[in-house]
Amino acid sequence: MGRKVTVRDKILETAATLFYNQGYVQTGINQIVAEADIAIGSLYKHFKSKNDLLYSYLEQEDIRFFTTVEEKLAQKKTPREKLMAYIDFRIDQQKTGNCTGCHFIKINAEIGRTDDEVQQLVQKHKEKQKNLIKKLVTEIQPSKNNFDAKQLTEMIFTMIEGGVVAATINGNTRSLEDIKKLADKLI
Amino acid sequence: MGRKVTVRDKILETAATLFYNQGYVQTGINQIVAEADIAIGSLYKHFKSKNDLLYSYLEQEDIRFFTTVEEKLAQKKTPREKLMAYIDFRIDQQKTGNCTGCHFIKINAEIGRTDDEVQQLVQKHKEKQKNLIKKLVTEIQPSKNNFDAKQLTEMIFTMIEGGVVAATINGNTRSLEDIKKLADKLI
DNA sequence: GTCTATATTCCGATAGAC
DNA sequence: GTCTATCGGAATATAGAC
Structure with missing residues (x-):
């Protein structure tokens, strides 16, 4: 505990990277143990199952996301x-992570709605993103076009989601960068 | 061959359903064999590997998608x-399939860009979708707002993608239905 | 915390008999 | 086309010694 990097952190960070880059199902416990350079006994001491590791991973990514956003x-x-800074953050995230997409969209596509805990974590994360956009859009008090704040929120939120997916498919952030300009013009 | 349902079709159709609903990695050859009610020898006679089955699945879904769209x-x-009929089709697709999402977005999230063949099939499918939207948007000759055809294409395409992802996450098509109205108002 | 051994189950894929 | 047997490996998870 304390300021040192705990074994638990090392496991979770390694699992997060592997889950994100090669998928949850395709990532084995043995691989996590090997790459985190810890004992398998330690893993099962901190996490009761691979599923439990998944929940912790998603909770961590949600916190990391909104902490960084708040700072930006x-x-x-x-x-x-x-x-605009929010959209820039989403763009930078993709650029940094080799356009691997959104943790939550990915896990949703992989696990779907078969796991209630996962479904709730994904839904809450996306709801928080949408609420943030709604808050900012409302504060801007849009008047340029014929859309109200709620409509603009829906448009900008789904465009960003679609842009992130496009980044994952194409391996670049061109679509997201276009969307940034379009959102700016729209509002 | 001919008008009868071939063994190959039965395998492919079963694999398609399973890949779509529970994921490619999580679907085993044995399960496909059992649910298609065929012999494992037959599967490997028609498809040289599970990967080969995946390519055939994606090709089939691409054809099925655009054949249906053309009819509509x-x-x-x-x-x-x-x-509007195109967006309705996307909505109906989700309603029929329990909001399981887009075959190509799902497989992209699962396999990512690690398989070149898959990446190309996904990219081409999405490019064709976008080109269809672009064609229709251009023909409409938009003048309502300050956006040109290219910009409107980008917006509508990404909104639909985001809306389909939202349907997968939330288990309903509310977002997609909103987007239909917004696209209509936008153009 | 470390290590190794192991239980159990499943995976993709092949081979051969009918 | 069907069937069963099997190979080699990897999966999650547990147990015990240090």
Whole structure:
């Protein structure tokens, strides 16, 4: 415990990287143990199952996401700048991670709605993203076009989601960058 | 061969259902054999590997998608009606399939860009979808807002993609139905 | 915390008899 | 086309010694 990197953190971080890059099902416990360079006994001491590791992974990524977003947005003044910074963050995320997509969209596609715990974690994460956009869009008080805040939220949220998926498919962020400009023009 | 349902078709159809509903990795050869009610020897006579089955599955779904779309759009007169019919088709697809999402987005999330053949099949499918939207949007000759055909294509395409992902996550098509109205208002 | 051994089950794939 | 047997490996998870 304390300030040191715990064994638990090492396991979770290794699992997160592997789950994200090669998928949950395709990642084996043995591989996590080997790459984290820990004992298998330690893994099952900290996590009761591979499924439990998955839940912790998703919870961690949700916290990491919104912590970083908060930091980025705090550096901007106007809600419009904050919205653009949010989209920039999504773009940078993809650029940094070799356009591997969104942790939650990926796990949803892989596990689907067969696991209630996973479904809830994914739904909550996406709801929080949408609420953030809604808050910023409302603060901007849009008047350029004929759409109200709720409609603009729906459009911008789904465009970003679609743009992230496109990044995963094409291996680049061109679509997301277009969407940033289009959202700016739309609102 | 001929008009009868061949063993190959039975294998492919069973594999398609299982790949779609429970994922490619999680679906075993033995399960396909059992549910298709055929011999494992027959499977490996028609498909040289599980990977080969995956390629055939994606090719089949691409053909099935655009064949159906063509039929639906042929029943409409104006490009605007055709665009709305296209979105309706995407909505109906999700409603029929318990909101399990898009075959190609799912397999992309699962396999990612690690398999070149899969990546190309997914990219081509999405490019064809986007080109169809572009064709219809261009024919509508939009003038309502300040966006040109290319921009509107990007917006509508990514909104639909995001809407399909939202359907997968939430288990309903509310977002997609909103997007249909928004696209209609936008163009 | 480390290590190894192991139980059990499943995987994709092949071979051969009918 | 059917069937069964089997190969080699990997999966999750547990147990015990240090």
